[in-house]
Amino acid sequence: MPAQVRRLIVLFAVAVAGFLIVRHFLLPESFGLHGHYRAKAVDLAASQAFEYAGHLACPECHEEVAALKSPSKHAEVACEACHGPSMSHVSDPAQNKPELPRARDRCGLCHYYEASRPAGFPQVDPARHGARAECVTCHNPHSPEMVQ
Amino acid sequence: MGQELLSQLSEALKSVIGYIYPNEIELHWGLLIVLYPYITGLVAGAFILASLERVFKVKEIQPTYRLSLLTALAFLLVAPLPLLAHLGHPERAFEIFLTPHLQSAMAMFGFVYVWYLSVVLLLEIWFDYRGDMVVWSAPGRGWRRVLYSIFTLGVRSTSQEALRFDERAGRFITIIGIPSAFLLHGYVGFIFGSVKANPWWSSVLMPVVFLFSAIVSGIALVMVIYMVSSWTRRHPIDMRCLDKLGQFLFYTLVLDVSLELLDFVHRLYEAEESIDILGQMIQSRLFVPLVVVQLLLGTVVPLISLGLLQGFRPRDAIRKSLYFASGILLLVAIFFMRWNVVIGGQLFSKSLRGLTTYKIGIAGIEGAGTAALLAVLPFIILLVLIKLLPPWPKREGQDILGPK
Amino acid sequence: MRRREFLKNLASVGPAIGLLAAGSKLNGYLYAAETEKQAQSVRLYGMGIDVDVCIGCGRCAVACKKENHVPQDPFFYRTWVERYVFSVDGELRVDSPNGGAEAFPPSGVPEKEKMKAYYVPKLCNQCSKPPCVQVCPVGATFQTKDGVVLIDPDYCIGCRYCIQACPYGARYLHPQRRVADKCTFCYHRIVRNMKPACVEVCPTSARIFGEPRKSNTPLWEFMRKHRLQVLKPNLRTEPKVYYNGIDSEVR
Numbered sequence: 001m002p003a004q005v006r007r008l009i010v011l012f013a014v015a016v017a018g019f020l021i022v023r024h025f026l027l028p029e030s031f032g033l034h035g036h037y038r039a040k041a042v043d044l045a046a047s048q049a050f051e052y053a054g055h056l057a058c059p060e061c062h063e064e065v066a067a068l069k070s071p072s073k074h075a076e077v078a079c080e081a082c083h084g085p086s087m088s089h090v091s092d093p094a095q096n097k098p099e100l101p102r103a104r105d106r107c108g109l110c111h112y113y114e115a116s117r118p119a120g121f122p123q124v125d126p127a128r129h130g131a132r133a134e135c136v137t138c139h140n141p142h143s144p145e146m147v148q
Numbered sequence: 149m150g151q152e153l154l155s156q157l158s159e160a161l162k163s164v165i166g167y168i169y170p171n172e173i174e175l176h177w178g179l180l181i182v183l184y185p186y187i188t189g190l191v192a193g194a195f196i197l198a199s200l201e202r203v204f205k206v207k208e209i210q211p212t213y214r215l216s217l218l219t220a221l222a223f224l225l226v227a228p229l230p231l232l233a234h235l236g237h238p239e240r241a242f243e244i245f246l247t248p249h250l251q252s253a254m255a256m257f258g259f260v261y262v263w264y265l266s267v268v269l270l271l272e273i274w275f276d277y278r279g280d281m282v283v284w285s286a287p288g289r290g291w292r293r294v295l296y297s298i299f300t301l302g303v304r305s306t307s308q309e310a311l312r313f314d315e316r317a318g319r320f321i322t323i324i325g326i327p328s329a330f331l332l333h334g335y336v337g338f339i340f341g342s343v344k345a346n347p348w349w350s351s352v353l354m355p356v357v358f359l360f361s362a363i364v365s366g367i368a369l370v371m372v373i374y375m376v377s378s379w380t381r382r383h384p385i386d387m388r389c390l391d392k393l394g395q396f397l398f399y400t401l402v403l404d405v406s407l408e409l410l411d412f413v414h415r416l417y418e419a420e421e422s423i424d425i426l427g428q429m430i431q432s433r434l435f436v437p438l439v440v441v442q443l444l445l446g447t448v449v450p451l452i453s454l455g456l457l458q459g460f461r462p463r464d465a466i467r468k469s470l471y472f473a474s475g476i477l478l479l480v481a482i483f484f485m486r487w488n489v490v491i492g493g494q495l496f497s498k499s500l501r502g503l504t505t506y507k508i509g510i511a512g513i514e515g516a517g518t519a520a521l522l523a524v525l526p527f528i529i530l531l532v533l534i535k536l537l538p539p540w541p542k543r544e545g546q547d548i549l550g551p552k
Numbered sequence: 553m554r555r556r557e558f559l560k561n562l563a564s565v566g567p568a569i570g571l572l573a574a575g576s577k578l579n580g581y582l583y584a585a586e587t588e589k590q591a592q593s594v595r596l597y598g599m600g601i602d603v604d605v606c607i608g609c610g611r612c613a614v615a616c617k618k619e620n621h622v623p624q625d626p627f628f629y630r631t632w633v634e635r636y637v638f639s640v641d642g643e644l645r646v647d648s649p650n651g652g653a654e655a656f657p658p659s660g661v662p663e664k665e666k667m668k669a670y671y672v673p674k675l676c677n678q679c680s681k682p683p684c685v686q687v688c689p690v691g692a693t694f695q696t697k698d699g700v701v702l703i704d705p706d707y708c709i710g711c712r713y714c715i716q717a718c719p720y721g722a723r724y725l726h727p728q729r730r731v732a733d734k735c736t737f738c739y740h741r742i743v744r745n746m747k748p749a750c751v752e753v754c755p756t757s758a759r760i761f762g763e764p765r766k767s768n769t770p771l772w773e774f775m776r777k778h779r780l781q782v783l784k785p786n787l788r789t790e791p792k793v794y795y796n797g798i799d800s801e802v803r
Contacts (some may be wrong), residue, residue: 236710
């Protein structure tokens, strides 16, 4: 075998061996267990902390509000849709309080008239309805059909 | 740095026409990703030119043989840099070598790059220069002795047999090198061509068009470098070589144009759902880069001038000027071809209802400054390589060993 | 002679088996995810979207950003809402101001000229044949056994190929973490039998989450009751987000 080939074979063998050794140490442990990815990444995704507690959490403490809300038009509206993420409140109710939105525009996010909304959905013309008062002046948000 | 991005995106949002998906406001593959296929294209093209001499025995272009190889090497060394600069996590780039996802065209990068650099380019250069390096490492030449000794990898025979083996091995490597060069640049075309989500990119012709425009750019580059280096060395330009280069450049350009024309006509004829927004894009956002620079200045003008030179033979000075001008125009044109593909593919929304903009920053890692640096760097490396491994025959009195 | 031939052939079987074994290991490497999925009849998640009842309030877009710490700037979304307004003269106007997070201002189409209009919530379709997973060069994005496409933020190199490959614009590059990001169906919630944040807060139940193959569940009922469409079916990504009430105009 010519000297060139001998020398090159040795060099390539060393390079490949070196690569394989380095790869052995750098390859993440859980890679390839379930597919071409780090299996640990699934656990990472599954262990993300909650911000929203979910609609089942609130009635545990707020029974009266839940009782008021469940036969109302807002029965299917999650508490956190208006009150925002409340997991921190569940963890420490005294320290962390969820939002208590009273501004007109907050109700308006759903209920101001917008032409693209499906027909039949309760909407109001903000200029004409309620004279710029807060909606909660007349409507209990947990039972909105009752009007004072 | 985050603030700059946000203000850039706010600005871009104002220039949106029609509707784009909210996430599309950030254009992800910018100038650096235009640069990468341009650089690997130059590598592939320069190498194909070298192989024309070696494998297809086109003797006239012999003066550019070693120059083509060194040019290819200089550019190949720079090629991964725009990619590294672009990555969100360049420190994790080695993962492509560790766990390449074989279904991904981009994963080919690791293999193809290493294969091409080591097995093709470095080996070919080694076989071609080994004999000379043995001579240059002869005792009495100081630090060069050590350097060249190392480069010879300890294989110091300069017997006829050894040199003949070098010649045959080099030829063999070149033969392997041609499909390797196709792969080196073709896979980049496939990266774009296989994205079914993007109607501007998704095309069977994409890898082929990329490859042929790469060959055009490679030949143009070597031609320009040959002329410039001849002028700086005060060495007369071999007109037979130049004319041959010009001829190859012309015919490759004709092939490249035919392919791009085919793509264009096919698109226009089929007129499927993306045609309206793409047409809008070409007439507005891409008008200058595509119609003015790539097509008119970069294709029609060189086609005419190189074409004329196939039929007419004005005196040397005029031919040199025409070749030089065509070479520069083509280098610019092929850069813009990459631009029009990469940036163009992101200027329209995948909703097919809107257009956005791309503004290049000057500073920052994705800015024009970095791109300019990366564009200049290969030439600096080439200068070093030329100094270390002179690609021209020495003046009278000193002959060189090595395959010719 | 024949015996020698036979033995020689036998000897070559060894390396052949070795190659096959190596090949199948490679195969296993390549296709482990699919065979895993077939082997275990685990949950397979999906989502239904009832465009007929979506009011475009944007609570979903807001909740998603809060639950998953998506940057608040109007350039990065895991989910968003689009509005389609068809005029009498045949024009279609599509918009999504800040992803719909602050609901929608008037569309600019006068009431008289409006033919019809509706909202379309969009999110990652968690495709069964995800092109984004196909193109990832390192294996930083993948499909779990339960059909959710996830991103490994500690492995992603930020090359952005997946963002280019997604036909739906569902992915973005996280500006601080410099890795790809997208809707995960709130994987951390659904594996604990909770609903994704967007589903949780939707006031009209326009988003229905569940398992498409599990009969007598809300999602199953939704899928049974309505004629469904997925986005860009011609691309054969096989999305697992099923729309009721959109036109063919919706991309």
